[in-house]
Amino acid sequence: MSTDSRGGAIDSVVETTLVLRTCTSDMKSHGGFVWPERGPVEAPDWKPTKDCGNGLHGWLLGKGDWSLRCQDCDAKWLVVEVAKADVIDLGGKVKFPRGVVLGTYKNWPEALAFIDGRCGVKPESFATGNYGHASAT
Numbered sequence: 001m002s003t004d005s006r007g008g009a010i011d012s013v014v015e016t017t018l019v020l021r022t023c024t025s026d027m028k029s030h031g032g033f034v035w036p037e038r039g040p041v042e043a044p045d046w047k048p049t050k051d052c053g054n055g056l057h058g059w060l061l062g063k064g065d066w067s068l069r070c071q072d073c074d075a076k077w078l079v080v081e082v083a084k085a086d087v088i089d090l091g092g093k094v095k096f097p098r099g100v101v102l103g104t105y106k107n108w109p110e111a112l113a114f115i116d117g118r119c120g121v122k123p124e125s126f127a128t129g130n131y132g133h134a135s136a137t
Helices: 108-119
Strands: 016-023 039-042 056-060 076-083 094-096 098-105
Touching (some): 076 108
Antiparallel strands (some): 016 056, 039 098
16 A cells, blocks of 8 residues: 555645745745755645645646745755645646645756756746746757
């Protein structure tokens, strides 16, 4: 029998997706929540509403409003695996109650390369403009 990230039994396969997010170099996000560099993570204040707050936040498959990222030059980029059914779209970002941090990176190209390797999402498929990001090779 399989177990989930919290050690509970899984009766069926849970479909997951990846979320990208940033933190300060000491792994803190807005409000002071401290993220692990790897492993399970859970929001202590989860509320399944379409309002910002009360959950963990990021960009589904790295796509969204990158103006919300940590602006520090030494920011960490985290890739988090989450249950698709738990994801709530907030427009430009998503929130979710729990996940598993699969990796922590020093820059966005490394984090996006990981997402691409797992999901086949290329950076050139991302939105550009005021709130997206673009890459050129």
